[in-house]
Amino acid sequence: MQETELHDLSDDADYAASQQHGSASITRSDSSKRSSSSEPEGAEIVYLKDNVTIHPTQFASERISGRLKLIKQGPSLFMTWIPYKGQNSNAKLSERDRNLYTIRAVPFTDVRSIRRHTPTLGWQYIIVVLSSGLAFPPLYFYNGGVREFLATVKQHVFLVRSAEDANVFLVNDFQDRLQRTLSSLELPRAVSVANGTPTSISVSESPNGNQERTDEGFYDGSSSTSQYNGRQKQKLHDPARDPLIHVLEKFSLVTKFARETTSQLFRESHGDGFSANGRRIHNQSSLDYPRKASDEPQKVPDEIPQKVPDEIPVPSDPCEKTSCRNQNHGEEAATNVGSFELIDCKEFGKLTVWGKPRLPPLGLEEWATFLDSEGRVMDSKALRKRIFYGGVEHRLRKEIWAFLLGYHSYDSTYAEREYRGSLKKSEYETVKHQWQSITPDQAKRFTKFRERKGLIEKDVVRTDRSLSFYDGDDNSNVNLLRDILLTYSFYNFDLGYCQGMSDLLSPILFVMKDESESFWCFVALMERLGPNFNRDQNGMHSQLFAISKLVELLDSPLHNYFKQNDSLNYFFCFRWVLIQFKREFEYEKTMRLWEVLWTHYLSEHLHLYVCVAILKRYRNKIMGEQMDFDTLLKFINELSGHIDLDAILKDAEALCICAGENGAASIPPGTPPSLPIENGSLYPQQDDDDVL
Amino acid sequence: MSYAYLFKYIIIGDTGVGKSCLLLQFTDKRFQPVHDLTIGVEFGARMITIDNKPIKLQIWDTAGQESFRSITRSYYRGAAGALLVYDITRRETFNHLASWLEDARQHANANMTIMLIGNKCDLAHRRAVSTEEGEQFAKEHGLIFMEASAKTAQNVEEAFISTAATIYKKIQEGVFDVSNESYGIKVGYGGIPGPSGGRDGSVSQAGGCCN
């Protein structure tokens, strides 16, 4: 991105120091970026404050101090916060953690608002909210200087105090053309900022009794790393070093929903305390800012209509009207999962939720720490959690997918797995032999077999042929796809073969390489996803239904919009669900997503939350452009290849946690990939032909 | 680019008959035998000219397998034209035409123009359905008919364009209320306003999307 290059501050001493520290593995793109960068023309530090600190956890020992700067470059103003290196005595805080929270250079054109907090006890702090809806953790000014900070900002960018909350400062840099466009687009809303009815929720200025909870939150900042073996920690690839990972992604996206729902949860569970303090609790703010265009992934190409919304007011993202009213689950989620921070940021009266940053994929050495000497996975939950947050390196997939899919059990030893593999291999050969032994004469009288075989043969030559693994004439891997699918259609004759299966098998064979292992892993996957391919499509319908329920729960305006536009069948999510987003991401990303989904870590149904997360990300575009069913279908189809996986996973995680029990209750029992509820024929048969 | 009209087409027929190849041949003028099979629906678009008027065809290419029929049915809504495709080398794809037609009649609007295409006519040596049978079926069911080849491009342009010409003629004859988008027709710049008059915003709409 141009912007990143322009504002690269690698010359900054602190920045450079933080770069040198930590692991030696600087990614190639990083180094190329660094080499291309040069001293920003006329960059000037206009504000500098030491001992500005964040509190990633409630433990005072884990606070991270650093230096906050405002840097002026040309007409633009940037903010950086660079943690000090090597000062913290606490070993629990790795360099990695420090890098993770580093704010490299955020242009003020990306900032929506700054909220100032002045607790009666303790330090003043600010929360910077970006126009994407994302917020940085509170920055505590141990040495004071908040007022000076705001005054400096005001000298350089257009800063107005919110009419309804004197502690909120709205940022609008009118020097920037893009921003100006956006601002003019937001005129109606800007008006509502100016004379909006005072409806924001005034949750509290951190009553002391709740300080731990409110200001410092539940964020279990250490839990992501406590799983690691300490000596490996340093070697992990540091996502913060990856220039591809935009600074904005270092903290998970804060959806408005999440803020509001959390605020709701929070308010309800702590409401009494607050009212006792005489704080007024109002209802939903009218100040919701629909996402700006800049909120869209920047990669979205021209094919995707970039039309500016025709000034159609978009209903704001919900709100307490969603049924997320469960008093307890917010807390539970926060504590059990340990991945959220509830912060009384009072961003227009809302609280902020941060999902855990994504981790680098599980690597070889770290993987070894999960195994005992005989090869058993000692703590499968910890393993699944670890994979949930970062996936696994490709070379480990062959070994680990077998566990995730359930082909091997976690408590099996190396020897047991090897023995079982050989048994399974002969079992596979037996089933395979069933169709291999069909003579041509027999086949003549076996229409169903001929049709199936014909269909499979047609489809395997239309599956991922652009990958070198499957390309070329008479590719042996294509033949393996055919043999495995045909064998599967005998192994599970009732289900047979259905289009989409080859898409699911392709990455499995690509990873496992071995025919029998691929088959059994595919069998394990189909145990769960088989109903997707039922003739009556019941598995698909229950999942699409569950998505509609989740959207109703998590974004009722969007739900109503779909309802009005006769789109409640959610057929536009069909391909996503049928083949687990296989066509929406590039191959490597698909594998990453699958292993995350297969952990079943937060929910068996994370994929449904992924659907909701994507829809929510584009909700304002969908509603703003008044997309009808056809337009929507086309729009969603064309998102393929343009969805930011990590960001969506973080959103999905946040949504899943926020939805809590209500979310789980929205998903009918037996919805794939849950195992079917009733016994009997898993795959209802119909009499007519298999193929038309 | 602006258009006078936009027509929505849907391509239906058994899997493997060459629907996606026909679409690609029409939109990109190339035959790509290796591509991914269609899951759900895919889209293509191209501008053509009829009666000196630019017309944009927005084409929906569907998955053919029986399991997906229920979802395919939802795509008929608002289609002005349909290409119903079979493979002249596979008899069963011809046998299934009646059931495809029934779906189309039930779920599409009654004025949808249907073009029957016997594809893969380059494989004449493997022919399993004669041209006469195709013609006969089309005649019985009131369809336009052509044999075509996505591979050699034979009749591909013609199939798409003559379908559009038929739709255009119907517009001229006042068969449609073109202001009603459920007929699969959108009026852009220079199009004839429908009986109820032109619609506001149609001009900008035409300019806005030309993908």
Ligand SMILES: Nc1nc2c(ncn2[C@@H]2O[C@H](COP(=O)(O)OP(=O)(O)O)[C@@H](O)[C@H]2O)c(=O)[nH]1
């Ligand atoms: N010889 C020949 N082969 C074709 C023709 N059209 C398609 N094919 C082949 O038929 C296969 C299926 O085509 P495809 O367009 O994917 O079928 P769809 O399932 O109806 O979309 C492709 O792999 C092509 O190689 C054609 O006109 N001639």
Ligand SMILES: [Mg+2]
């Ligand atoms: Mg196709």
